[in-house]
């Protein structure tokens with residue numbers, strides 16, 4: 001006997017799931033309704049294409065995260081891209097010198113919407129121990145950051161935690177967010193049209 005359809009649905013995050021009766025003339029395990037943004041979010045969050053912008057030691061932790069033991073592929077994010085035009089997650093890992101700032105910004109600008117930014121490690125988040133004239137004191141001075149991963153360096157578990165947080169954001173992002181006033185304000189605060 002077929003199980004009731006409710007048993008096959010995980011109620012993630014306590015969000016209500018709408019189970020509908022089958023339309024007249026149809027039979028089977030059942031039907032459920034959802035929002036377009038939830039379906040789009042589900043697809044996007046499980047098919048992230050990261051662009052690693054690794055400049056120093058945190059990049060080594062990222063290499064470990066991609067290796068067989070930690071295996072970022074489990075999260076659908078194993079397809080690393082080195083063309084900003086193909087990627088949707090910019091992962092900044094390492095010390096960003098002020099001279100490197102315009103390059104990082106250019107890479108961000110070349111990424112198509114929707115795009116997300118993960119700042120990995122103390123250096124990318126805040127300059128880290130390099131409180132000096134030559135080091136950018138946090139990449140959020142030049143581009144918007146979605147999730148910060150603390151640590152010097154963060155362990156691969158920390159990077160994976162950051163990816164999970166990004167996935168959460170992606171899953172619940174409205175399909176209209178990128179055309180909304182708040183997003184435009186955020187972009188214009190960085191001088192981005």
Ligand code: SF4
Pocket residue numbers: 056057058059093094095121122123124128129151152153154
């Ligand atoms: S946060 Fe620490 S480990 Fe990461 S790049 Fe900076 S100095 Fe290196």
